Amino acid sequence: MVNVFIERENKKTNVKARNAKEIMSILNINPETVLLVKNNELILAEDNLNDNDELKLLSVISGG
Amino acid sequence: MPCKNCLEKPIMKLLNNEQLCKQHFVKYFEKKVFNTIRNYKLINKNDKVGVAVSGGKDSLTLLYLLNKLKEKTRKFEIYAIAVDEGIEGYRDKTLENAKKFCNENNIKLNIFSYKDEFGDTLDNFLKNTKMKACSMCGPFRRYILNKKSKELGFTKLATGHNLDDESQSIMMNYIRANIEISARLGPITGVLKDQRFIKRIKPLYLMSEKEVAIYAFLKNLITEFNECPHSLDSYRGDIRDMLNNFEAKYPGTKNAVVTGFLNILPMLRENYKSNIPLKSCKNCGEPSSNEICQTCKIVEILKNKNK
Numbered sequence: 331m332v333n334v335f336i337e338r339e340n341k342k343t344n345v346k347a348r349n350a351k352e353i354m355s356i357l358n359i360n361p362e363t364v365l366l367v368k369n370n371e372l373i374l375a376e377d378n379l380n381d382n383d384e385l386k387l388l389s390v391i392s393g394g
Numbered sequence: 395m396p397c398k399n400c401l402e403k404p405i406m407k408l409l410n411n412e413q414l415c416k417q418h419f420v421k422y423f424e425k426k427v428f429n430t431i432r433n434y435k436l437i438n439k440n441d442k443v444g445v446a447v448s449g450g451k452d453s454l455t456l457l458y459l460l461n462k463l464k465e466k467t468r469k470f471e472i473y474a475i476a477v478d479e480g481i482e483g484y485r486d487k488t489l490e491n492a493k494k495f496c497n498e499n500n501i502k503l504n505i506f507s508y509k510d511e512f513g514d515t516l517d518n519f520l521k522n523t524k525m526k527a528c529s530m531c532g533p534f535r536r537y538i539l540n541k542k543s544k545e546l547g548f549t550k551l552a553t554g555h556n557l558d559d560e561s562q563s564i565m566m567n568y569i570r571a572n573i574e575i576s577a578r579l580g581p582i583t584g585v586l587k588d589q590r591f592i593k594r595i596k597p598l599y600l601m602s603e604k605e606v607a608i609y610a611f612l613k614n615l616i617t618e619f620n621e622c623p624h625s626l627d628s629y630r631g632d633i634r635d636m637l638n639n640f641e642a643k644y645p646g647t648k649n650a651v652v653t654g655f656l657n658i659l660p661m662l663r664e665n666y667k668s669n670i671p672l673k674s675c676k677n678c679g680e681p682s683s684n685e686i687c688q689t690c691k692i693v694e695i696l697k698n699k700n701k
Contacts, residue, residue, distance in 0.1 A: 337619045338619060360635075360639065362602075362603075362604055362641050362642055363604075363638060367611075371405075372608060374404060374405065374413070388607070388611070388616070390451075390603050390606075391621075
């Protein structure tokens with residue numbers, strides 16, 4: 331399971347997935363709206379993730 | 395697959411499926427912004443550019459890049475200008491980011507508040523009216539930015555509008571049949587030789603919101619997520635979601651909306667050039683279509699409610 335933090339909702343969850351692309355699909359999050367951050371580094375949606383990896387989904391939407 | 399220019403690990407995939415590492419993404423981003431400035435002649439020699447800052451990622455990225463270009467060319471000046479609407483828990487926080495950035499980079503920041511200009515904060519105004527926040531902020535912010543920019547002697551006002559913002563505005567105006575308003579969009583507006591309007595420029599015009607966020611992240615300009623408490627469920631938000639859903643399914647949609655629009659913009663401007671507000675508001679002197687401008691009308695309504 332990958333540990334996922336969704337910044338916009340200030341929510342943590344666990345998802346069984348191979349990469350961020352699958353995680354966004356499962357959580358119904360549009361890839362256009364988030365940055366994918368692992369260990370404080372940006373990653374691509376297709377990059378492999380392992381069990382217990384920490385993935386942050388940072389919101390890119392401006393607050394107005 | 396590595397970065398298209400080196401062997402480093404990629405962090406971003408472009409529309410044409412090319413992948414870029416951190417260093418080459420930064421180069422790509424800066425080149426595209428500086429090309430936008432050059433191609434659309436956004437900044438000229440000796441310009442005194444006011445940069446509208448909110449303290450969010452777009453405006454800080456804009457300020458960072460214009461400061462970088464200024465240091466490199468030494469051909470123009472930049473100043474920061476901010477509007478404090480009086481939104482507790484939101485604007486006070488973002489303005490702190492703006493103050494910190496300007497302090498560290500030695501940029502003069504001018505802050506103007508609704509309280510000083512109109513007599514009260516947005517939060518308080520909203521307690522006594524059914525008017526929507528965005529309907530008030532639109533005219534109020536435009537009024538302050540236009541008026542104060544002229545008073546401060548700016549020759550241009552730069553804003554952090556990106557490709558997403560522009561594609562949303564184009565679609566909103568189209569769906570609501572407000573085509574005339576779209577004639578005022580584009581990377582540089584206020585091209586009319588009318589001293590009452592400050593020319594507005596949008597150097598991030600061709601950069602997507604996600605690209606700006608990536609750049610801001612890499613340059614440590616990204617700030618904690620913070621959303622205006624009054625902007626929930628807006629029409630713009632629905633258009634934004636629609637465009638992002640299209641973008642995910644049909645990559646390049648937002649870019650196509652904006653580049654297609656740029657093709658028809660000269661015709662729109664030509665068509666609506668006689669519709670510019672020729673009058674000046676009797677109350678404040680700012681450009682207006684009527685005897686009294688929208689901002690002064692709203693202020694009057696709010697004052698009467700408070701009596």
